[in-house]
Amino acid sequence: MARICVFCGSSSGTDPKYIESAEELGRKLVEQGYGLVYGGASIGTMGAVADAVLSAGGEVVGVIPQSIADMEVAHTGLSKLEVVADMHQRKARMMQLSDGFISMPGGLGTLEELFEVLTWAQLGLHKKPSALLNLDGYYDSLLEFLDNARDQGFAKQAHIDTLAVSPTVEAILPALMAAPKAQVAKV
Numbered sequence: 045m046a047r048i049c050v051f052c053g054s055s056s057g058t059d060p061k062y063i064e065s066a067e068e069l070g071r072k073l074v075e076q077g078y079g080l081v082y083g084g085a086s087i088g089t090m091g092a093v094a095d096a097v098l099s100a101g102g103e104v105v106g107v108i109p110q111s112i113a114d115m116e117v118a119h120t121g122l123s124k125l126e127v128v129a130d131m132h133q134r135k136a137r138m139m140q141l142s143d144g145f146i147s148m149p150g151g152l153g154t155l156e157e158l159f160e161v162l163t164w165a166q167l168g169l170h171k172k173p174s175a176l177l178n179l180d181g182y183y184d185s186l187l188e189f190l191d192n193a194r195d196q197g198f199a200k201q202a203h204i205d206t207l208a209v210s211p212t213v214e215a216i217l218p219a220l221m222a223a224p225k226a227q228v229a230k231v
């Protein structure tokens with residue numbers, strides 16, 4: 045089965061729309077025949093997307109280090125929970141198990157995961173697509189920053205373009221599938 049990795053918050057955000065959009069994405073994944081790979085937590089928008097996939101009868105694989113399992117309250121009802129040694133293995137395994145990546149609104153951990161999959165793509169280490177859910181402009185300032193990095197000569201537009209951006213959950217899977225591959229060498 046094709047699986048999509050979702051990066052999102054271990055927090056719920058201040059507005060209910062964040063949990064609601066995580067639930068909507070979970071339902072969409074199942075509707076379109078995708079399994080979910082994520083960080084294995086039961087809290088925040090991470091827990092919400094996993095619960096929505098499970099409620100809709102879909103498959104969820106969580107990947108979590110033992111040291112984080114208590115802090116993020118590892119989800120006990122997943123199709124499969126893989127307990128790994130550390131954060132590096134967590135990301136490597138999530139990447140291995142997935143056919144594409146969606147980043148939802150989230151915090152520092154979400155940003156770290158988003159940029160790792162993008163930077164690995166620009167180095168040619170994988171060819172899997174990435175998409176960003178820019179819900180109500182949540183990531184506008186990040187996208188402006190990327191334009192600045194390009195203008196200052198530190199990032200190539202072709203690499204920035206590998207991140208498909210969608211303002212809605214409705215449009216994000218088509219955007220992910222249409223995301224351009226990194227064709228240009230980093231250096």
Ligand code: AMP
Nearest residue numbers: 052053054055083150151152153154156
């Ligand atoms: P946050 O967006 O900060 O709520 O974090 C979302 C998820 O990213 C949580 O499962 C964090 O454990 C995870 N995370 C935080 N830092 C990192 C990191 N350096 N590498 C990989 N995952 C991380």
